[in-house]
Amino acid sequence: MLLELKNVFKWVNSGGNRVFLLKDINLQIAQGSFVSVMGPSGSGKSTLLNILGMLDTFDEGEYFFNEQPVHQLKEKFRSRLFKENIGFVFQAYHLIDELTVYENIETPLLYKKVSSSERKALVSDMLDRFNIVGKKDLFPSQLSGGQQQLVGVARALIGKPKLLLADEPTGNLNSKQGEEIMEVFKRLNQEGVTIIQVTHSEKNAEYGSQIIELLDGRIISR
Incomplete structure (x- = not known):
C-alpha cells in the first residue's frame, strides 16, 4: 500500500461552530493506481489532495505514506x-515567470542538491520526452497553455516521484490540449507512476482505474 488515510477529519472554526471540510475519510491507494477524485465544488476535493500532498494538515485521524x-x-x-x-x-x-522552461524544470533538482x-x-x-527541446529557452508567457502544462508535468516528474497529484490538470486547456495531457498521464501510469487527479470531467475521470466521489467532505462511493 502506498498510502492510507484512517478516519481523517478536517474542520475550520466559524462563529464558534465547527465547519467540516472532510469527514471520516478512509482511503487506501496501492502503488501503481490511477485514481480520479470527483465531486461538486466545495465537496473537499482540493482539501483532500492537499492533505495527501502534505501541503495541508488535518485535525483528527492518521495518514501513512509508504508506512511512514x-x-x-x-x-x-x-x-x-x-x-x-x-x-x-x-x-x-504555477510556473515561475522569470525562469526559462529549462530553469523551471530544473528547479526541484536544486533543492535536492543534484550535481550540475x-x-x-x-x-x-524531460525536454526530449515531452518534445519541448525547441522551447527550452522560452519563458512561460511565450508558451501556449498546453505547453505550459507539459512543462508543469515535466517539472513534477523530474524528481522521479512515487506519487503524482494533479488538481484539475486540464482545467485551463482546450479539449485537444487536455486530451494530450491525459494521454501523458496514462503513459506515466503504465510506467508505474501512481496518479491521483481531481477532475470535473467525466471523460478525464475515465482514464483512472478507480473513481472516488466526494460530497460534503465525505466519500460517497468507490
Whole structure:
C-alpha cells in the first residue's frame, strides 16, 4: 500500500461552530493506481489532495505514506518525505515567470542538491520526452497553455516521484490540449507512476482505474 488515510477529519472554526471540510475519510491507494477524485465544488476535493500532498494538515485521524506515519512527523521530516516522493501538477501551472522552461524544470533538482552534470542530463531527458527541446529557452508567457502544462508535468516528474497529484490538470486547456495531457498521464501510469487527479470531467475521470466521489467532505462511493 502506498498510502492510507484512517478516519481523517478536517474542520475550520466559524462563529464558534465547527465547519467540516472532510469527514471520516478512509482511503487506501496501492502503488501503481490511477485514481480520479470527483465531486461538486466545495465537496473537499482540493482539501483532500492537499492533505495527501502534505501541503495541508488535518485535525483528527492518521495518514501513512509508504508506512511512514505522516501525522506524527515533525515538519522537517514531512517536508523531506514530500520532496522525495511527491510531484504536484496544478490547474494554473504555477510556473515561475522569470525562469526559462529549462530553469523551471530544473528547479526541484536544486533543492535536492543534484550535481550540475546530472541535472543537465535529467532536464534534457524531460525536454526530449515531452518534445519541448525547441522551447527550452522560452519563458512561460511565450508558451501556449498546453505547453505550459507539459512543462508543469515535466517539472513534477523530474524528481522521479512515487506519487503524482494533479488538481484539475486540464482545467485551463482546450479539449485537444487536455486530451494530450491525459494521454501523458496514462503513459506515466503504465510506467508505474501512481496518479491521483481531481477532475470535473467525466471523460478525464475515465482514464483512472478507480473513481472516488466526494460530497460534503465525505466519500460517497468507490
